[in-house]
Amino acid sequence: MGRSDNKHEDILCAAISEFGEKGMMATTMESIAVQAGVSKRTLYKHYPCKENLLDDVVSLLLKRVEPLKNITFNPHQPLLDQLRTIGEKTLHLICDEDYLRLSRIIIIESMRCEKAAKLLNQKFSDCEKQLYNWFSQASEAGVLGNIEPGLAATLFYGAIKEAAYWDQVAQWKPMLDKAQGKVLIDRICQFFIDGVQQSE
CATH class of the missing domain: 1.10.10.60 (Homeodomain-like)
Structure with a gap:
């Protein structure tokens, strides 16, 4: 900025x-x-x-999570296409330098003060709620096999953050470039689809 x-x-x-x-x-x-x-x-x-x-x-950071609050499961669109869209939105968010900088601030303050940690975690859980709602809607539509929706959301979202967020936040590693990001999202989405198919 x-x-x-x-x-x-x-x-x-x-x-x-x-x-x-x-x-x-x-x-x-x-x-x-x-x-x-x-x-x-x-x-x-x-x-x-x-x-x-x-x-x-903190409010500025939470506003950046807005794209994840506006997703709705579409029963007429292929699951893989919808997962790619969610993955791309997530990656675009967490590969933003200001978002990473703000994340470090919030992590430090959460560690410093228990009260702050509780407030921040509540705000983040509210922002990410729609992401979990999408997986609940997908589960109700019968496209997640036997995978519990909360676990499905955690596995999908967590895989992206593990590969493109935590090392960048904690160890200051370089952000993924566009080509690396595309490969990552494609692999995670395909891995997720394969897991769903095996659970059916």
């Missing part, structure tokens, strides 16, 4: 950068103001404390 003509957006960009590098505890309101190119007075006008700023940073 770069500088803009909107001071509020510049503050959020600066907060993402500072929190991502230093964590919330080591980040100061002064460093955020400097990074954003605004006065401390302007910063405090928008945010009276770091906690309020972190809340907006």
Whole structure:
């Protein structure tokens, strides 16, 4: 995220950068103001404390999960095609540098504070609920064989995140390029379809 003509957006960009590098505890309101190119007075006008700023940073991340909230099972479309669409949306989301940076911030804060962890986990579970609903709808339509829908969602979503998210978040490994991402999604979708067919 770069500088803009909107001071509020510049503050959020600066907060993402500072929190991502230093964590919330080591980040100061002064460093955020400097990074954003605004006065401390302007910063405090928008945010009276770091906690309020972190809340907006988290909200920004959750908005990026929106594409996963708008999926609905289509009984007239092949399962493989629908899985590819979900996989591509998921991969596009988690291969976003800002999303990875924000994820690191949230993981650190969750480890630092139990209360924060519970709140963040609740927000994330709400955002990912539709993804699990899709697998429930697919199960009701009889296309998942004998695989329990919750397990199916966890296996599918978890396989993508394991290959293209956790190493990037925790070990700062490079993001997959477009060709690598396509191969990954194709393999996971085909593996999933094969597993469904074997369970029937």
